[in-house]
Amino acid sequence: MTPARILIVEDELIIARDLQQQLTRIAHTVIGLSVSGEEAIAIAAAERPDIVLMDLRLEGRMDGVDAARHLREAFQIPVIFLTAYADPETVRRASQAEPQGYLLKPFEDLQLFTTIELALRKHSAERRLQESERRWEATLSSIGDGVIATDGEQRITFMNPVAEALTGWEFRLAAGLPLGQVVRLRQAGELTEPTAAEDAGDVVLVSRPGREIHVREKRSPILDGHGRITGAVLILADMTRRREAEAAFRQAQAEMEHAARLTSMGELVASIAHEINQPLMSISANAAALGRWLSHGPSGQAEVRAASERILRDSGRAADIVRNILGMARKAAPSSRAVDVNGLVRDMLRILEGKLRQHGVALHAGLQDGLPSIQGNAVQLQQVVLNLAVNAIEAMAGMPEPALHITSCLAEDGIVIRVEDNGPGVDSAQAEKIFDAFYTTKPAGMGLGLLICRTIIHAHAGSLTLAPNRPSGCIFQIHLPSCVAGKIPPSGVARQRHHPMHRAPRRREHQPRRQASPGE
Known part of the structure; x- marks a missing residue:
């Protein structure tokens, strides 16, 4: 048994007192008695009871159904209806407030005990389920890919913010629409319900405003406890940044290769300049000597001839150096x-x-x-x-x-x-x-x-x-x-x-x- 703090809402005071005694006998605590829906809401806001026992017929403008609906929506407090009426219309209207139980007057202690215990357990299970759904929704909303869930008829039941941005549809507008109306893929087949997880590869998504986006599409079925397909999950990964990064990488790689070629060319030029410097210096010195001997007239002919021979020898040597270095650069076998x-x-x-x-x-x-x-x-x-x-x-x-x-x-x-x-x-x-x-x-x-x-x-x-x-x-x-x-x-x-x-x-x-x- 789970002891609970209970609010009683009953416009007949004698019934309310009798109910209070019954609850005390089965170890529950009554935190208050109310005769109207408005008063019940005020007490619930202040005391936050674990459960409310609510009569369907109440004094004032708000009856039990309206008060129960408000308590559920505003405070998530479970309600058990107490009534002497069980006609179809009363039951139909009471069910709209989604009560956790329905007791017909008069009832015994055992009936009251069982109904309250089941209502508390059911409410606890629903609360855990809601928390799990909130965590699931928060997780899906925070991931970087677009996530869209559908039911068995391929109608949208969930979209995270990334999916909204990719498709151009807000979830509040897309909820319940056919998947193919929201997710439009260019040059792709029909969006069929997957029977197993599959990767459809890169496709082009056409958003609601008409913008084309390169995405990677993956699909997975949603299965119930018996393995039956009850819907599907569609994941859309935006490939725009990846494509831009790949393009930037290819450009950087091309620039690096170009820089490497320039570096190799620079090294070759530097080596040629280094190697050829010596014969050029010798040619320069011999040319200067040649000029001096020419100024001596016929008496310097022998020296002129010797200097010119040295110039020819050194120029040929410079040409040989260039040929050899170019041969090494081409990995050619030297003579x-x-x-x-x-x-x-x-x-x-x-x-x-x-x-x-x-x-x-x-x-x-x-x-x-x-x-x-x-x-x-x-x-x-x-x-x-x-x-x-x-x-x-x-x-x-x-x-x-x-x-x-x-x-x-x-x-x-x-x-x-x-x-x-x-x-x-x-x-x-x-x-x-x-x-x-x-x-x-x-x-x-x-x-x-x-x-x-x-x-x-x-x-x-x-x-x-x-x-x-x-x-x-x-x-x-x-x-x-x-x-x-x-x-x-x-x-x-x-x-x-x-x-x-x-x-x-x-x-x-x-x-x-x-x-x-x-x-x-």
């Missing part, structure tokens, strides 16, 4: 032939003459005689040695008694070329990054030279390493596999020597040593 290492080093030293004099660097060349040939691309290999030598010269700018050592010798499994300087050197942190793309220790450097050098040497199945020199400076060592295995007798080793043309020039005290310009 390969037997290469005399000492010969390409000697040619490189002639190119360096002007730069050595300009920076006051003493050259020490020690090239082992009789070295076997190596298989490779002479232009690329010479460019590697030249880049290493130029880097060393520029690194020693401002150092006292700068000296460059270039040596070659035979190793067990190939040939080794070493380029040494007595500059400031690099610390361990720099040494780890020195071969990385775009990493440079020079203010005007591009950070591509050493990367290109290592790439070329690796393409020749060799290695390029960096080690510290003592007491200062760097040692770059190139190891290349030779074509012919063999040993060179000790007498074939050329001794270390100073070439007269590479000796550091004597400087006047008032002439400061000039630093290399960024373009050199």
Whole structure:
């Protein structure tokens, strides 16, 4: 039994007192007695009883039916009607107020007890159901997709705010209308009642104002306790933002690919500019010398011829560099032939003459005689040695008694070329990054030279390493596999020597040593 707080509404006071005694005997509490509907509403608003026992015939303008309807709608308080009348019209009118019970006078304590107990339990169940429906409705109203529910005849019974926005229909206007009248899909089949959950895919929804919206449609049946279909749920997911996001992603991807192509093109252009700078400098120097010798008239013809030959040689070398770099960019196999290492080093030293004099660097060349040939691309290999030598010269700018050592010798499994300087050197942190793309220790450097050098040497199945020199400076060592295995007798080793043309020039005290310009 559930004890309850009960309001009695009865215009006959004797009956009301007798009813109060009956309720007290079965452990209920009477919170008040009323003789009119208006008074009953006022007491209910103040006391909020658990249940009201209401006579159908009351004094005043409001009878029991009207009062019961008001109590249910305003306060959700259940009502049990008490009456001596059971004619069809009275019962019909009383049922409109949706009472929780109907007692005919006179009644026994057991009848009263049973009716009140059932009414309280029924009201509690209805309240839980209403709370569940409110939670369900709140959940469906808060999700981001449009949700529409229909009954067994495909008439709309629910729409959440998103569905209202998509279709252009307010639920209060769409309730009870056929689904096809509210949800109009272009180029889609009839909206049939689904027998199982299904994904209809992307469709175009035409809203009430005529706006076309791309949506993704899903349908699921509503089943009763016996598995019978009693309706359906339609879910409409707005694909507009997703399509916009996909379009933006495709555009961003295209822009990234374009940027990557531009970056690759920029790297290629930068590498070409870096590699071709040396022969262009040599051409410029020889052209200047050519002009000076031409001013000497016939006596300078031999020098003019030599300078013009050097210009032709360096211009051809620049063209070879461009061809080789473009070949690497296209991943084409470079031309390969037997290469005399000492010969390409000697040619490189002639190119360096002007730069050595300009920076006051003493050259020490020690090239082992009789070295076997190596298989490779002479232009690329010479460019590697030249880049290493130029880097060393520029690194020693401002150092006292700068000296460059270039040596070659035979190793067990190939040939080794070493380029040494007595500059400031690099610390361990720099040494780890020195071969990385775009990493440079020079203010005007591009950070591509050493990367290109290592790439070329690796393409020749060799290695390029960096080690510290003592007491200062760097040692770059190139190891290349030779074509012919063999040993060179000790007498074939050329001794270390100073070439007269590479000796550091004597400087006047008032002439400061000039630093290399960024373009050199």
